[in-house]
Amino acid sequence: MRAAFASRFDDADPLAALTVGEQPEPTHWADDWVTVQVVASSLNHHDLWSLRGVGLGEDRLPMILGCDAVGIDPDGNEVVVYPVIPDPGDPRGTSLLSEHAQGTLAERVAVPRSNLLPLPDKLSATDAACLPTAWLTAWRMLTTMGRVDEGEAVLVQGAGGGVATAAVALALAMGKRVYATSRDEAKRERIAALGATAVPPGARLPERVDVVVETVGAATFDHSLKSAAPMARIVVSGATAGHEPKVNLRRIFAMQLQILGTSMGTRDDLAQLLAFCAERDVRPVVDSVHPFSQVSEAFARLHSGDVFGKVVVDHNR
Structure with missing residues (x-):
């Protein structure tokens, strides 16, 4: 499957460490994990830090980047992915997608079924992908x-x-x-x-x-x-x-x-945030939306420092 991943580290030029190409299908860590077809994702500075080698060891390369995703679950439901997963191998007991488990900047991502929340009717996939x-x-x-x-x-x-x-x-x-x-x-x-x-x-x-x-x-x-x-x-x-x-x-x-x-939030926090945005008609501030075919340009935009709001990747384009 196509993916955007860290193939090496480069602290001086993190974009040079980004590779876009084929990667294996996602692995299920446990029986309760499912595979989600990714529809939209968004970038975070966490992705640039990963390309620099911060919080990511060479033993975990190549690592598919991305924490945020909206997609389709195995039952055909539109879902928002909560990106914090149980991880006994991490001192925190949890980790973010793209730290130990492969991330969301790919055609598909594997997560525990309990990490999936329904996409509210009033939110688009590209908007909801900014939230997690x-x-x-x-x-x-x-x-x-x-x-x-x-x-x-x-x-x-x-x-x-x-x-x-x-x-x-x-x-x-x-x-x-x-x-x-x-x-x-x-x-x-x-x-x-x-x-x-x-x-x-x-x-x-x-x-x-x-x-x-x-x-x-x-x-x-x-x-x-x-x-x-x-x-x-x-x-x-x-x-x-x-x-x-x-x-x-x-x-x-x-x-x-x-x-x-503080850092991140709980699954219940994300459910409350989704409901708040849907009920109050709050829409994320989006800097730009890029087709997955131009994911490198999306990273360059984030790295430029000129962004105002979120950089989004549309996986259907």
Whole structure:
């Protein structure tokens, strides 16, 4: 079957490590696993990190990339694939598709049957394919960890990427006042068009916020602390611009701030996210849709750093 996979690692030029070609049919790890015919998938920075060799050993090459997928199950049902699988061989007890088990950027993918959720009627396959990783992470950051229902104002650092842009769209759909930072003026204009107040990094906000969505790291963390209201939650799911920020501990205890780490979400979280998007008519912010025949171009688009929202791959084209 055709697939996009890591054939080697290249930290300096991850796109050079990407191969598009034939790979064996997916393997079932247990009796409860099924094979899904993939209809649509989306890319994540996790895929670029894999091509760099982060979190992936040479003993697992070649590895089909991709965490997100919408497809057709063996009974002919349209399904969304939850990408976290039980994995006794991983210290976490679980792993993402494309870490140990082959990923979704292929004609077919194998997963436990319990990882399949019905595709809501109101969501297209290409829209739903954006949700299982980046949007699920943003959903959990806002709800379970950030307890956004207890607050009115949200700050999203580094909007433009998949998780941050998802957090902006979801928080707005929840009726919150949303502030979002970006170094790129064009991205700030697009953020404002979504309904958020867009500001340059480090800009003083007109109010302190109850929840901060932090995916940038050291470059923005001091601003996150200074922008937080008393007893606010600063939820961290990434550190693309440094993972060792200087932290003012006096501000944390004086303001009674909570710094919370999170990654991905549960299957139930994904079910809630799918229902929320269908009921509230929330659609993912899509940067571009590429046919599978141009999956290399999709990776190049993600790697460019110019993306706003999700890069999607249509497997039917």
